[in-house]
Amino acid sequence: NEDDATVNHDDDVAGxxxxxxxxxxxxxxxxxxxxxxVPEFTSRVWYxxxxxxxxxxxxxxxxxxPMLVPTALAFLVVWEENSDFWLRLFYDDxxxxxxxxxxxxxxxLYAALYRKLPPLSDDADELFRNxxxxxxxxxxxxxxxxxxxxxxxxxxxxxxVVLQNYIPSTLLSAETIAAMEAADAAxxxxxx
Numbered sequence: 001n002e003d004d005a006t007v008n009h010d011d012d013v014a015g016x017x018x019x020x021x022x023x024x025x026x027x028x029x030x031x032x033x034x035x036x037x038v039p040e041f042t043s044r045v046w047y048x049x050x051x052x053x054x055x056x057x058x059x060x061x062x063x064x065x066p067m068l069v070p071t072a073l074a075f076l077v078v079w080e081e082n083s084d085f086w087l088r089l090f091y092d093d094x095x096x097x098x099x100x101x102x103x104x105x106x107x108x109l110y111a112a113l114y115r116k117l118p119p120l121s122d123d124a125d126e127l128f129r130n131x132x133x134x135x136x137x138x139x140x141x142x143x144x145x146x147x148x149x150x151x152x153x154x155x156x157x158x159x160x161v162v163l164q165n166y167i168p169s170t171l172l173s174a175e176t177i178a179a180m181e182a183a184d185a186a187x188x189x190x191x192x
Contacts, residue, residue, distance in 0.1 A: 069112040
């Protein structure tokens with residue numbers, strides 16, 4: 001069934017010779033070494049954004065408080081539940097979102113702003129008719145648009161994370177990240 005979110009799209013994900021995706025999977029010592037594995041990287045990003053939000057909140061008036069949308073946590077949920085599907089969220093560079101990733105981001109933003117999911121259609125062609133794709137040559141081939149089933153799967157993740165405050169089980173604690181950052185700073189001081 002092509003609409004099944006767990007279907008294997010061999011042409012949709014990078015092959016075994018693609019170092020960026022092997023690194024994203026944790027298969028080799030690729031580009032993610034300095035950033036940690038997916039849970040560590042996501043945890044560092046999440047707590048870093050929380051600190052940034054707190055710093056902005058202190059500077060801004062009460063009427064202009066910043067909102068933190070947990071898109072990183074939504075991506076981590078997809079990684080936890082279906083790592084093959086998670087790979088479809090990124091282009092070959094391992095960073096920039098494909099139409100699947102952009103759809104998940106959009107669902108998270110919409111849910112955070114309106115406190116409900118965006119209206120979804122069972123006609124994916126209608127939903128994506130007017131989109132524009134942005135992609136450079138080094139990002140890899142154009143990726144397909146999400147199927148209807150994949151859209152509902154991604155919207156469900158956004159709903160759980162944004163509206164139901166679901167926390168992925170592999171998210172590291174703030175204390176663990178603080179200890180890692182302290183160790184990193186100590187190592188940098190020692191090396192310099």
